[in-house]
Amino acid sequence: MTHRRALAGWSLALALLGAACTGPASVSSRGPAALAQPCPDGALVCTEASPGRLALIADGQPAALHADASDDAGVLRAVRNLQSDLGRVAGGSVALELEALPSSGPAVIVGTLGQSALVDRLVAEGKVDTTGVSGRWEAFVQQTVEAPFPGVDRALVIAGSDRRGTIFGVYDLAEAMGVSPWHYWADVPVQPQAALYVSPGRRVERPAVRYRGIFLNDEEPALGTWARETYGGLNAAFYEDVFDLILRLKGNYLWPAMWGKSIYDDDPAAPELAHEMGVVLGTSHHEPLSRAHVEWERYGDGAWNYETNADALQAFWRTGIERMGDNESLVTVGMRGDGDEAMSEGTAIDLLETIVADQRDIIADVTGQPAEETPQVWALYKEVQDYYDQGMEVPDDVTLLFADDNWGNIRRLPDPDAAPRAGGYGVYYHFDYVGAPRSYKWINKTQIERVWEQMHMAYEHGAREIWVVNVGDLKPMEYPISFFLDYAWDPDAWPAERLPEYPRQWAVKQFGEAHADEIGRLLQTYTRFNSRRTAELLTPTTYSLTGYREAERVVDDYNALLTDAERVGEQLPAAHQDAYFQLVLHPIVASANISELYATVGLNRLYGAQGRAATNALADRARQLFERDDAIDAQYHALGGGKWNHMMSQVRIGYTSWNDPPEDVMPEVETVRLGDAAEMGVAVEGSSGWWPEADAEAVLPELSPYGPDDVYVEVFNRGTAPFRYTVETGADWLTASEPAGEVDQQTRIYLSADWDAAPDGRQRVPVTITGAGRTVTVQVPVFNPSPAGITGFVESNGFVSIEAPHFDRAVVGDEISWQVIPGLGRTLSAVTPMPTTADAQTPGGDSPHLAYRIYVHEAGEVEVAATFSPSFDTQGPDGLRYAVSFDDAPPQTLVMHDEGSMLPDVYHADWSRMVSDNAQTSTSTHVLDTPGEHVLRFWMVDPGVVLQKLVVATDDLPPSYLGPPESPRVPGPTAAR
Structure with missing residues (x-):
C-alpha cells in the first residue's frame, strides 16, 4: 500500500459490537470511545445523532467555526467558504471566530500545523494526533476531540500539514455535508439539512500524485465567449471560480487558457489570486518560463528561433521568471516551434539541451538560488518524446512529463526498473484536442474506465509527480474531470473491481x-x-x-x-x-x-x-x-x-x-x-442492392437457432400510388410477419422459423413477393444443426463473436493475473494482464492465457480478429504483442499494431484509423481440422494489451464498425480444457 489514507484502530467496544466501516473514518481512543458510533458505511457525515458524533447541525443550528487569523490567507478563504457552505446547508448564519478560543458548544476548529496557535496547542496537549500528517505534502487529519477547551464538549479539528492540506480538509468536509464541488459550475443544489453529525474518530488523507491539475484549452468559441459575457473576460473573477473548483476537487495545479490569452498579462491579479488561494500555476507544454504563447505575438522581437534569436528569447523568458516572483509555480522548460508546432527540420538534440541549460541559468539568476530549487517540468510532447528516446539528456531535478497521443493513449512511460529521478515523472492527458485526424471539442466522449486503465498503468510505472489533463472548455467534462482528480488523489480507493x-x-x-x-x-x-x-x-x-x-x-x-x-x-x-x-x-x-x-x-x-x-x-x-x-x-x-x-x-x-x-x-x-404509378422494389437484409433491378440472386443472411431470431425483407414503393403485396414462403415452418398488405412507401417483413418443425441440416427456402405487377424471389438459407454436443459460443452466419470477459478459464502465472475492467470498451468490458509492470511472457504450456470454448460446424481455415483498446507500447517502438492458438496447437505470436499505428502523426493512416475507431484490430489465420468444439486461447506476451472482443470468422463477413454481436453461448463443462 502506498496510500495516503491512514486509519486509527477501532475501539475494542466497537469491535465487540461487530460494526464494520469502510473508508477513512475511525474511532479515536480518546473520550467515551466505548459508546462512540461511527456514521454508516464509513461516511464522515450523517443525519442521525448517536453517541460520540459531533453535532455539526442540530435542530437547525450549526456549530461555530474557529480558525487562527494568522493562518495562511488561502486557508482563511476556505474557512469563510465553509462558513457560507454550512450556512446554506443549515439555512442560517454560521459564527466564525478568528481570535478568541472556543468557549461553548460543539465547534469546528481549522488550522495549519505551525501556523495556527489553536491547532498547535491541541497537538502539544496530546489531543490531536498528527501521525501521518506532520511533514507530509498536502496531508490533513479530521479528528473529533472530546473537551478540547473548557466549556466545549466536543470539537472537530481539521489540521493540515501545509496550507493546501488544511484547505483540502475543509473542502472534504464541505462535500461530505452535501456541497458539491460543481455547485457553481454545474448548478448542483445544496440540500438543506436540519441535522448533520460528524463521525467520531480520526481520519487522515494525503495525495498519491504530487501535482494534480487541469488545462483549459481550445476554449474558443465556447468558454471564451461565455467568460467574456459573464465576467468581462478570462480575468481574476473568472479564475477565482476556476481555482475554487480545482481545490474543491482536491486538485492543485492549472495550465490556464492560452488561445490568444495570457493569465499574467491579461489580468495580473489572477496569478496573485492563484497563489493566495493555493493553486500552483504552470504554462502549457509549449510555453516556456511562465510566458504565454500569445505574449511573443504581443512583445516578441524577431523569429521564434533559438539558433538565430537567442538573446531576444532569453530576455523574453527572463521577464516571465521575474514576473512570477515568489508565487508557487511549476516552470515549463524546453521549446517547441512557434504556435505549438515541431521545431524546424534538422533541429539537433544538442540545441534543445542548450536551450534548457540556458533557461535554467535564467531561473537561477532571477531567483537567486540554484535552479533545482524551482520546480520545473519538461513536456515530452509529440516530437520531443522522439528526441528523448534518441538520448536527449534532461536534468535530474526536472520532471519529465510524458504525454498521450492527444487521444487518451499514453505513448511512453518510465521503465519500472529505472533509477529514480529527483524530478520524477508525470503524464499530460487529453479529454479534448484540436488536431489530426479530427478535432474533438464539443461533448464528453471519455470513459472513466479508460482513464483508470491508462493512469493506473502510469502510476504503477512511477509517473506520480504531475498529472494534468486537457479539459477544453471545462464544461461539459465535469464527470471525467472528477474521476481524473479523484484517482490522482487516491488510486487505492478505486481498484478496477470498484469502477x-x-x-x-x-x-x-x-x-x-x-x-x-x-x-x-x-x-x-x-x-x-x-x-x-x-x-x-x-x-x-x-x-x-x-x-x-x-x-x-x-x-x-x-x-x-x-x-x-x-x-x-x-x-x-x-x-x-x-x-x-x-x-x-x-x-x-x-x-x-x-x-x-x-x-x-x-x-x-x-x-x-x-x-x-x-x-x-x-x-x-x-x-x-x-x-x-x-x-x-x-x-x-x-x-x-x-x-x-x-x-x-x-x-x-x-x-x-x-x-x-x-x-x-x-x-x-x-x-x-417519383412517377405516378406504383412500382415495387424489394431489399433484403445484409445488402445494399434491390430487386428486381440487381443481377445477383436475392439471398438473406442465414437463419439458425444460434443466430438472430429473424431476418427481414423490405418491400418499397418507387412511385406515388400505393399497391398491394403478398409474401409466400416455400415451407410451412417459415413464417412472415406481414404476409400481405398495402405499401404506401415501404414496409418491413420479418421471416422466422419454427425450429421444432424445421428439418435438420441445411436448406434454402424460397420466399416469393408479389406486388404492383412484379414478382421477386428471395432465398432464405436455413441451418438447423443437431444440438447434441454443442457447447460454448456457437458459430452462425460465418462467425463466432465473443466479448473478452466471457472466458471459460483464466490461467494465471506466479505473479500475473487477469483483470476484467468493467465497462471499458466499445461493446461491454475489457480484460488485461496485471501487473502492468510485468515482464514479457513466452506463450504456451501453463503461461498466462484466457480460454474460450467455441463450436464450429465445419472444419477449415478460420480468421481470428482480436479487438483491443488503442494502447501503445510504452516501453519502446516495437508494438504490443499477444498470441493466439486453438486447442493444443503452438501459439502464434502477433503484434497488435499496424506499421504506422505507433506513430501519432497526421501522415500515418494506421494511427489515424486506430484513434478514430478508438480500437485496434489485429488478425491471425488458423486451421481447425475438425468440426465441433474447440478451445480458443488468448495468450499474454506483453503487459499493456487490453482485449475487448474476439471474432472467429469461418467465412467472409460483411463490413461493420463494432463487429458482429456476441454469439449465443451454450452451457457446458465449467472450464475449458
Missing part, C-alpha cells in the same frame, strides 16, 4: 441517493456509446446500414437510453433540473440526436440510390434532426436565465478535415422525383 461504483457515488454527490443507481448507469452507458467515435468523426456510414442492423441498433440504443434519462429527470425535484440537464440529460439527448442524424442521412442516401419513395421523408427527417441540434444548444444556453450562454458553441457537424468548419454544416441529402 462500477464510481458513477453511482458521483450521482449521489450531485443528485442524492434516490435515483443514483439509474443515473450511474446512464453515465456509464452514454460514455461507452460516445467513446466509440467522436461526434466530429461521425459520417453517414460509420455504422453499417446493412450489416448486423448495426446503424439502427446504435440509434435504438441511444434513444432507449434517452427515454430512460428523460424518465429519471421527470422524477427529480425542480431544484435538480438544471444540473441534471447539464451533467446527464444533455450529453445523452445531444449525442442521440447527432447519431440519428448521421444514420438518417446514410439511409436517405441508400434509399435515394434505390429510388425509394421514402427517400424524401428521410431527407426531411435529417433536416429536422439538424435543426434539433440547434434547439438542444438553445435549451442548454437558456438554463439559469442564460447562465451558460455560448457554452455549447463548439462546431461538430460537417468536418471535412482535422480542423473545424466555421459553423455546423448540414450533411447533403438525396431527394427523388
Whole structure:
C-alpha cells in the first residue's frame, strides 16, 4: 500500500459490537470511545445523532467555526467558504471566530500545523494526533476531540500539514455535508439539512500524485465567449471560480487558457489570486518560463528561433521568471516551434539541451538560488518524446512529463526498473484536442474506465509527480474531470473491481441517493456509446446500414437510453433540473440526436440510390434532426436565465478535415422525383442492392437457432400510388410477419422459423413477393444443426463473436493475473494482464492465457480478429504483442499494431484509423481440422494489451464498425480444457 489514507484502530467496544466501516473514518481512543458510533458505511457525515458524533447541525443550528487569523490567507478563504457552505446547508448564519478560543458548544476548529496557535496547542496537549500528517505534502487529519477547551464538549479539528492540506480538509468536509464541488459550475443544489453529525474518530488523507491539475484549452468559441459575457473576460473573477473548483476537487495545479490569452498579462491579479488561494500555476507544454504563447505575438522581437534569436528569447523568458516572483509555480522548460508546432527540420538534440541549460541559468539568476530549487517540468510532447528516446539528456531535478497521443493513449512511460529521478515523472492527458485526424471539442466522449486503465498503468510505472489533463472548455467534462482528480488523489480507493461504483457515488454527490443507481448507469452507458467515435468523426456510414442492423441498433440504443434519462429527470425535484440537464440529460439527448442524424442521412442516401419513395421523408427527417441540434444548444444556453450562454458553441457537424468548419454544416441529402404509378422494389437484409433491378440472386443472411431470431425483407414503393403485396414462403415452418398488405412507401417483413418443425441440416427456402405487377424471389438459407454436443459460443452466419470477459478459464502465472475492467470498451468490458509492470511472457504450456470454448460446424481455415483498446507500447517502438492458438496447437505470436499505428502523426493512416475507431484490430489465420468444439486461447506476451472482443470468422463477413454481436453461448463443462 502506498496510500495516503491512514486509519486509527477501532475501539475494542466497537469491535465487540461487530460494526464494520469502510473508508477513512475511525474511532479515536480518546473520550467515551466505548459508546462512540461511527456514521454508516464509513461516511464522515450523517443525519442521525448517536453517541460520540459531533453535532455539526442540530435542530437547525450549526456549530461555530474557529480558525487562527494568522493562518495562511488561502486557508482563511476556505474557512469563510465553509462558513457560507454550512450556512446554506443549515439555512442560517454560521459564527466564525478568528481570535478568541472556543468557549461553548460543539465547534469546528481549522488550522495549519505551525501556523495556527489553536491547532498547535491541541497537538502539544496530546489531543490531536498528527501521525501521518506532520511533514507530509498536502496531508490533513479530521479528528473529533472530546473537551478540547473548557466549556466545549466536543470539537472537530481539521489540521493540515501545509496550507493546501488544511484547505483540502475543509473542502472534504464541505462535500461530505452535501456541497458539491460543481455547485457553481454545474448548478448542483445544496440540500438543506436540519441535522448533520460528524463521525467520531480520526481520519487522515494525503495525495498519491504530487501535482494534480487541469488545462483549459481550445476554449474558443465556447468558454471564451461565455467568460467574456459573464465576467468581462478570462480575468481574476473568472479564475477565482476556476481555482475554487480545482481545490474543491482536491486538485492543485492549472495550465490556464492560452488561445490568444495570457493569465499574467491579461489580468495580473489572477496569478496573485492563484497563489493566495493555493493553486500552483504552470504554462502549457509549449510555453516556456511562465510566458504565454500569445505574449511573443504581443512583445516578441524577431523569429521564434533559438539558433538565430537567442538573446531576444532569453530576455523574453527572463521577464516571465521575474514576473512570477515568489508565487508557487511549476516552470515549463524546453521549446517547441512557434504556435505549438515541431521545431524546424534538422533541429539537433544538442540545441534543445542548450536551450534548457540556458533557461535554467535564467531561473537561477532571477531567483537567486540554484535552479533545482524551482520546480520545473519538461513536456515530452509529440516530437520531443522522439528526441528523448534518441538520448536527449534532461536534468535530474526536472520532471519529465510524458504525454498521450492527444487521444487518451499514453505513448511512453518510465521503465519500472529505472533509477529514480529527483524530478520524477508525470503524464499530460487529453479529454479534448484540436488536431489530426479530427478535432474533438464539443461533448464528453471519455470513459472513466479508460482513464483508470491508462493512469493506473502510469502510476504503477512511477509517473506520480504531475498529472494534468486537457479539459477544453471545462464544461461539459465535469464527470471525467472528477474521476481524473479523484484517482490522482487516491488510486487505492478505486481498484478496477470498484469502477462500477464510481458513477453511482458521483450521482449521489450531485443528485442524492434516490435515483443514483439509474443515473450511474446512464453515465456509464452514454460514455461507452460516445467513446466509440467522436461526434466530429461521425459520417453517414460509420455504422453499417446493412450489416448486423448495426446503424439502427446504435440509434435504438441511444434513444432507449434517452427515454430512460428523460424518465429519471421527470422524477427529480425542480431544484435538480438544471444540473441534471447539464451533467446527464444533455450529453445523452445531444449525442442521440447527432447519431440519428448521421444514420438518417446514410439511409436517405441508400434509399435515394434505390429510388425509394421514402427517400424524401428521410431527407426531411435529417433536416429536422439538424435543426434539433440547434434547439438542444438553445435549451442548454437558456438554463439559469442564460447562465451558460455560448457554452455549447463548439462546431461538430460537417468536418471535412482535422480542423473545424466555421459553423455546423448540414450533411447533403438525396431527394427523388417519383412517377405516378406504383412500382415495387424489394431489399433484403445484409445488402445494399434491390430487386428486381440487381443481377445477383436475392439471398438473406442465414437463419439458425444460434443466430438472430429473424431476418427481414423490405418491400418499397418507387412511385406515388400505393399497391398491394403478398409474401409466400416455400415451407410451412417459415413464417412472415406481414404476409400481405398495402405499401404506401415501404414496409418491413420479418421471416422466422419454427425450429421444432424445421428439418435438420441445411436448406434454402424460397420466399416469393408479389406486388404492383412484379414478382421477386428471395432465398432464405436455413441451418438447423443437431444440438447434441454443442457447447460454448456457437458459430452462425460465418462467425463466432465473443466479448473478452466471457472466458471459460483464466490461467494465471506466479505473479500475473487477469483483470476484467468493467465497462471499458466499445461493446461491454475489457480484460488485461496485471501487473502492468510485468515482464514479457513466452506463450504456451501453463503461461498466462484466457480460454474460450467455441463450436464450429465445419472444419477449415478460420480468421481470428482480436479487438483491443488503442494502447501503445510504452516501453519502446516495437508494438504490443499477444498470441493466439486453438486447442493444443503452438501459439502464434502477433503484434497488435499496424506499421504506422505507433506513430501519432497526421501522415500515418494506421494511427489515424486506430484513434478514430478508438480500437485496434489485429488478425491471425488458423486451421481447425475438425468440426465441433474447440478451445480458443488468448495468450499474454506483453503487459499493456487490453482485449475487448474476439471474432472467429469461418467465412467472409460483411463490413461493420463494432463487429458482429456476441454469439449465443451454450452451457457446458465449467472450464475449458
